Amino acid sequence: MNSLARSGLITMDEASCIESTEAGRLMSLFYMDVETMKNIMKIEGSETLERLLWIVCESHELADMHLRVDERRCLNLLNRNNKAPTIRFPMKGKISTRQMKLNCIIQATLGCLPIPEPALNQEALKVMRTASRVCKCLVKYVTRPELPPQPQTFSAVLNSIILSKCIEAHLWENSPYVSKQLKGIGPTFSTLLASAGVTSFMLLEESHPRDLERIMNKGPPAGNIIRKQVSLLPKYQLTVTPIDARSVTIHLMLLNHNHLSENMDQLTAGDSHKSYLIVGDSENYLLLLTQFTDKDFISVYDGTMKYEVTRKLQNEHKILIHCVSSVIANLKRLHHLLASLIIQLTPPALKLLSTPYPNPENHLKLPILME
Missing domain, CATH: 2.60.40 (Immunoglobulin-like)
Incomplete structure (x- = not known):
């Protein structure tokens, strides 16, 4: 109890009345580990998107993920490769820790990069589910109502919301594979559309239905269905x-x-x-x-x-x-x-x-x- 009180997760008075703080309530709501919540509470307000991603990778919910020797070659190629696309935020040196492995997997998933190792593909599903839960807790914490008026946390708030959105959508916020989020379009069709230059909702809506069907090699009314889905997004x-x-x-x-x-x-x-x-x-x-x-x-x-x-x-x-x-x-x-x-x-x-x-x-x- 004293440890939780020192961490700011609960409050105790002289009469031993215990009450959860907002951070403690969020930890319980999202089933966060104490050490993970402590890391989230260390956010200062000026964190970048890359720094917040590292906070997620350092969470204790992902501590059971280990870096295996036979995975290093695949991860290093995703991190740095002159002959193929790589992750958005390359890391210095070679992949040598669990956190670097998690960071590489998350970035590869968000960038729609192929992961040739089947074991890593299976782990990626679990990593993204857990990362989504951590990000939701992160967003709730930085947007909590008890913040002082006009705090210097604009960067942390904005980037936390963007990161949470990206992990939920399995895409970076500026990804050209935007069509992947529509019903009936998977990785193959989204890659075909992106290769044809249809990289935004605006271009999808402005494209002729038959042109979309020709690009995806699908028959009518597939193009009309896609355009209808885009028309029902808010403008x-x-x-x-x-x-x-x-x-x-x-x-x-x-x-x-x-x-x-x-x-x-x-x-x-x-x-x-x-x-x-x-x-x-x-x-x-x-x-x-x-x-x-x-x-x-x-x-x-x-x-x-x-x-x-x-x-x-x-x-x-x-x-x-x-x-x-x-x-x-x-x-x-x-x-x-x-x-x-x-x-x-x-x-x-x-x-x-x-x-x-x-x-x-x-x-x-x-x-x-x-x-």
Whole structure:
């Protein structure tokens, strides 16, 4: 008990009344090992995507995975290879530890890289299931409601949500194999589509159904089914309007609100699909964090949401706005879907933009942005 109290997982008073903290509650909810939860609690707020992946690989839930001698050659080729695609974040030196093996397996799975060793393929399934559970706990911890107002955790929050999404989808957030997430399309068809240059939801929706069928060597109505699935994904438009020298209004609108509301039982992402709206600045301050489901956005908010954000500092810096799906990778490529917006709001520019607008055309309207 004293060890748990020192770790911040429970609180004890003089009367020996024990109460779980938010971190302790999450540890129990997601069946986390104590040492894993301690590692998660060490997050400072500026962690990158690569660093958070290492935290997942160091979790004690994966401690039963061992690095075998006959696996090293395969893993080293996935890590560094001049003749074939390799993992996104190559590691220095050769694969020599359990954590490096797990990191390589997860990255190979997210990058859709073939793993020639059958034993590693079997282990990859278990690794991804466990990593998904750890990432969900990680996201819940960094987005817990007891955070102080405007903490310097923007990078950790954003990258935790992105990593959790990637592991859930088994794809990197910028993967060209985006079609793999649609029903009826597996690794073979997604590879054919990616090789033909169809690497985003936008291109899938704009392609002719017969062209899609020709690429996949499938008969009608396969192309029409794919396009219908893409049409039932949410399409957002974001408008940013400066209010004064420190504040802006963020207006998020669902462009295909009517179409989705008429097909609520056929939504491609599912009824429980959730998205995050994350606003921060270049000083790593988290200015706004909110989440919403497609179902609530359609029925409760009537396809539109509005927020007012105030800058933390007076000096020159950037405001960054991300709208991130919780489970669908590369959704940012969908037409009119905003995934990452970088606006540089300097005091002189704000002074010019903050004058009353005679018409809405002067508002900063960003229907689409590619990273």
